[in-house]
Amino acid sequence: MEKLRLGAQKLGIELQPAQLEQFESYYRELVDWNRRVNLTAITDYAEVQLKHFLDSLTVARALAEPAGKDIRLIDVGTGAGIPGIPLKILWPEIRLVLLDATAKKARFLHHITAQLGLDGVEITVGRAEEVAHQPDYRERFGVVLSRAVAGLPALVELTLPFCAVGGRFIAQKKGDIEDEVNQASRAIDRLGGKLVGVEKIDLPEFADQRRLVIIDKVAPTPEKYPRRPGIPVKRPLV
Numbered sequence: 001m002e003k004l005r006l007g008a009q010k011l012g013i014e015l016q017p018a019q020l021e022q023f024e025s026y027y028r029e030l031v032d033w034n035r036r037v038n039l040t041a042i043t044d045y046a047e048v049q050l051k052h053f054l055d056s057l058t059v060a061r062a063l064a065e066p067a068g069k070d071i072r073l074i075d076v077g078t079g080a081g082i083p084g085i086p087l088k089i090l091w092p093e094i095r096l097v098l099l100d101a102t103a104k105k106a107r108f109l110h111h112i113t114a115q116l117g118l119d120g121v122e123i124t125v126g127r128a129e130e131v132a133h134q135p136d137y138r139e140r141f142g143v144v145l146s147r148a149v150a151g152l153p154a155l156v157e158l159t160l161p162f163c164a165v166g167g168r169f170i171a172q173k174k175g176d177i178e179d180e181v182n183q184a185s186r187a188i189d190r191l192g193g194k195l196v197g198v199e200k201i202d203l204p205e206f207a208d209q210r211r212l213v214i215i216d217k218v219a220p221t222p223e224k225y226p227r228r229p230g231i232p233v234k235r236p237l238v
C-alpha cells in the first residue's frame with residue numbers, strides 16, 4: 001500500500017500501519033470476490049491503490065474532519081464500497097450508510113465490513129429513488145457522496161433528498177465538467193441545493209483530471225423528488 005500511503009501524504013493524510021493493513025485486506029478480498037461477483041474492472045494492485053482508494057480519500061478535501069460521532073454519511077451507488085469504505089477506514093468514528101441497488105454487491109459489503117472490523121456501517125439494498133422517500137433516510141445525512149453513478153443533473157435528484165439542510169453533497173467527477181455542472185443548475189436549485197464550487201484534484205498520481213463538485217443543501221427538497229425509479233436518469237431536470 002506504499003503508493004496509497006505516499007499519495008495520501010500529498011493530501012495531508014498520514015495513514016497509520018493498521019489502516020494500511022485494512023486497505024491491504026480490502027484489496028485482497030475485492031480481487032478474490034471479483035472472480036465471482038462483478039465488482040470492479042480495476043484489479044491491478046497499483047491501480048486499485050490509486051484509482052479506487054486514493055481517489056476516495058480525495059473527498060476529504062471538501063470536508064472538515066468529522067468532530068464527534070454525530071456525523072452521518074451516505075454513499076449512494078457505492079458498488080464495492082467506493083468511496084464510502086476508504087473514508088470509513090480514514091475516519092472510523094463516522095456513521096456510514098452504503099446504498100446500492102444490487103443485492104450481490106451488498107453481500108460483498110457485509111463480508112468486507114465484518115472482515116475489516118468496521119463498526120457503525122449500515123448496508124442498504126435499494127434504489128435511491130425509493131429509499132430517499134423513507135423517513136429514516138430522507139434529509140438525515142450531513143454528508144452525501146457518490147462516484148460514477150449518473151450525470152450530474154440526474155445525480156442530484158438521487159442524492160440531495162438524503163442530505164439534511166445544512167449538509168453537503170460531494171460528487172466525484174473526471175475531466176472537463178463545466179457543461180455538466182451548468183446543465184445541472186436547474187436541478188440543483190429545484191432540489192434545495194446550492195453549488196459551492198468545483199475543487200480540482202491535481203495529483204501526479206492521476207493521469208486524468210479529477211474534480212469534486214461541492215453542493216450544499218440550503219432548503220428542503222420538495223416531496224415529489226426523487227421521481228419514480230429510472231425517471232431521474234431518463235428525464236433529468238435540465
Ligand code: SAH
Pocket residue numbers: 076077078079080081082083099100101102105126127128129146147148149158
Ligand atoms: N461508486 C462505485 C460504483 C460505481 S458503479 C465506484 O465508484 O466504484 C454504479 C453503482 O451504482 C452500481 O453498483 C449500481 O448498482 C448503483 N446504482 C445505480 N443507480 C442506482 C440507484 N438509482 N440507486 C441505487 N444504486 C444505484
